[in-house]
Amino acid sequence: MIHTFNSSNYKAICEELAQKDAQLKHIIQTYGYPPMWSRPNTFESLVHIILEQQVSLASALSALNKLRDYVQQITPARVLLLTDEEFRACYCSRQKTAYIKYLAETIVSGQIDLDAFEALPDNEIRVSLTSLKGIGNWTVDVYLMFVLQRADLFPVGDLAAVNALKRVKGLPAQASRDELVNVAAQWSPFRTVATMMLWHYYLSAPRKA
Template sequence: MFEQFSHANYHSICDTLAANDPDLSQIIQSHGYPPLWSRPNTFETLVHIILEQQVSLASALSALNKLRERIQEVTPARVLLLTDEEFKACYCSRQKTSYIRYLAGAIISGQIDLKAMEQMPDDEIRTQLTALKGIGNWTVDVYLMFVLQHTDVFPIGDLAAVSALKRIKNLPKETTREELLAIIQQWKPYRTVAAMLLWHDYLAPRPPKVGVKNPKA
């Protein structure tokens, strides 16, 4: 079965990780506990995650807000009424438009039941979602972590999390996936919360390097 984190146990899980990894402990000492990032289990949330694929968070949110403006409520039935031109006006690429339509159809047909997924193990959820056009492992990872709040998921395809991991461990850029996974394995069964700590570190403001000349000056 799967374990979940919540406001009740989030800080204690962070403390457990910190007690076993001084680099994660340093993140908490420097920046405090990470926010408990979460999202509702809705079609709109999955659309949002699809929009976040391979673009900035700001760009994805801008596209989602455009969809909201156009149809008020982002539901499967309403997105299926949009034309290609309307999707384009909402900053949705042709590829992501097809992904969103495919997801909408799967939910309407009953192929995907988001409510039922709240009681499913990770592997079953991953099998069902990755069977859909345009949904890969990164999208499922984010859904499991942010929406269902399963404790032991690490998004190895997430550039920000991997960048922060390399930084706190002083790893070279060419560190292999297998070497990274060996480190991540040590954070079981709380790899999701470890990723939250890494994102927290990645997003934290950094002081400018002393002696570096501003190229625009």
């Protein structure tokens, strides 16, 4: 069964999580409800997530905007017309240029159908996308959470979510991946919404000196 969330039930899910978890309740009481981050199910959204790999959100957005200036509309066909030099002028590394081109080719060829993903379970989407060069589990997690609004994911490869979880739960810096996954498991079937609360905390709470 596919579990999703939307703008009409988002706050109710936040409240349900807050009733079960004192630390999540404290986040809402202190910083308010988290934004419901979402993106359309488009090639551009996946390109944006690829650009966000291992760089700041601001840097990725700058590259996306530059790319949009070049092609007007970020579609597979238009992106494939760009030269490597034009990609470089859009702040795209050689590696990310290759990833974006490969993704565009798989969509043009019909190997990947983003619209069809909406009816597929998370694990099938993950298998399909991670078979592509340059797309790993973090990229798939963000796609599932932001684009398809799948409700029950914790992106254990996301540093902001992991660091927020450690701070909120008072976990040691060296806490293992398994420990983090076990803590997040208590929020199932709404781990995605809990993660959005963690991101909200990460962006809102003052950093320790």
